[in-house]
Amino acid sequence: MAAAAAGGEDEAGGEATRRSGTNGPPPGLLTLVATPIGNLGDLSPRALEALRSADAVLCEDTRVTGALLARHGVSVPLVPLHEHNEAAQVPRVIGRLAAGEKLALASDAGTPLMSDPGYRLVRAAIAAGLPVTAVPGPNAAVMAVTLSGLPPHPFLFVGFLPARAAARAAELGGLRAAERAGLRATLVFYEAPHRLAEALAAMAEALGGDRPAAVARELTKRFEEVRRGSLAELAAWYARHEARGEVVVVVGPPAPEAPAGEAELDARLREALAAGISVRDAAAAVAAATGAARKAVYRRALEIARAAAGKAG
Structure with missing residues (x-):
């Protein structure tokens, strides 16, 4: 949680992330904004400010986001971005960010990218060296x-x-x-x-x-x-x-399985070793599958491998 200590420098830090080393226009900023998953009172002040100050808001359904913004008296251009048009929209959005625009990405409900559109856009912005940030919030x-x-x-x-x-x-x-x-x-x-x-x-x-x-x-x-x-x-x-x-x-996670007996461990190890797997990998796989102690399984695997080598010799 060391990042929390820098919370008082959010505005200065935000501007620093947008500086460009080129002589062209400074890059814009893509902000991922979490929106309420049900109760509209869960829209945070930071989320509202990010939406209000954006040059445009990218959203799944303009009707849903439009209603949310209207409730707070915000009038910002809305651009649809969903699974059916994301591939076509990404180059246009990257161009706008490169020209210096501030864009916000909002899901219909919850945190963007979490079973919602936006992954391809974020990847493209990162690849282009454009700054991306997020306003955390509701997540179902x-x-x-x-x-x-x-x-x-x-x-x-x-x-x-x-x-x-x-x-x-x-x-x-x-x-x-x-x-x-x-x-x-x-x-x-x-x-x-x-x-x-x-x-x-x-x-x-x-x-x-x-x-x-x-x-x-x-x-x-x-x-x-x-x-x-x-x-x-x-x-x-x-x-x-x-x-x-x-x-x-x-x-919930599966209940721990009962520890395997010696006969079962030996049978699994012999099967793995017969398939050409190395002693180390065979021991790791059997230990993971049975829940047995890895070091003990490795020692037994060595014994079995040596015994097999002795018989072959």
């Missing part, structure tokens, strides 16, 4: 994690799962494989309300129905709800009750 994923009652760190933000069942099962299968290899993190998903029940059922099948989870809906709004239970229980609940509003699903 982080809020859901804090309210879930599940371990807050580490967490892995997955975003939206594929809508098609086969693709969704494949992605969840990849996450489960990563967990078998040692990943221990709380998982965070966004989901459309009409797909929530089938998504929870798919998670229960791939990750385990007994996994603790939480479904957070309508965060910061009047009917905010966080329902907690196992994946199987939540899948059954939402199969009977229609979900409404924006949804975040939080899934």
Whole structure:
């Protein structure tokens, strides 16, 4: 948190980031502005000032951002930037920034780039040497994690799962494989309300129905709800009750597996070594998959490898 100590130098520091070493016009500034995820009172003073002082505001839906700005008496040109036009808009926006304009990027709700447009624009601005900053604020994923009652760190933000069942099962299968290899993190998903029940059922099948989870809906709004239970229980609940509003699903990390016995460790190590994997890599893979102590597994792998070499000799 050392950066917080420089908070009193925000204006001077901001200007410093915009200085250019060339004789041309100073570069502009791209500011990523987090907007409310429900309660309009969550728009921060800094966010409002960044929007008000921008030469133009890039946004997903001009109607949504326009209504937010009108509520605060702000009149700024709005430029649509969404998944369907971002590739075409990026060169134009980079040109405006290079000409010295101050532009703000706002999502319909929440923090830009987090399952929202803007990544290609930010990458292009960085590649062009143009300054990029952000005004932090609301984020549904982080809020859901804090309210879930599940371990807050580490967490892995997955975003939206594929809508098609086969693709969704494949992605969840990849996450489960990563967990078998040692990943221990709380998982965070966004989901459309009409797909929530089938998504929870798919998670229960791939990750385990007994996994603790939480479904957070309508965060910061009047009917905010966080329902907690196992994946199987939540899948059954939402199969009977229609979900409404924006949804975040939080899934707790897998329970530690029982330590593998000596016979299982030896079998895994022999299989890995027979496949031509080095002793070090075989030990690392088996230790990650079983949760056994890495040094102990490495010692055993050396013993097995030496014994095999002796027989071959």
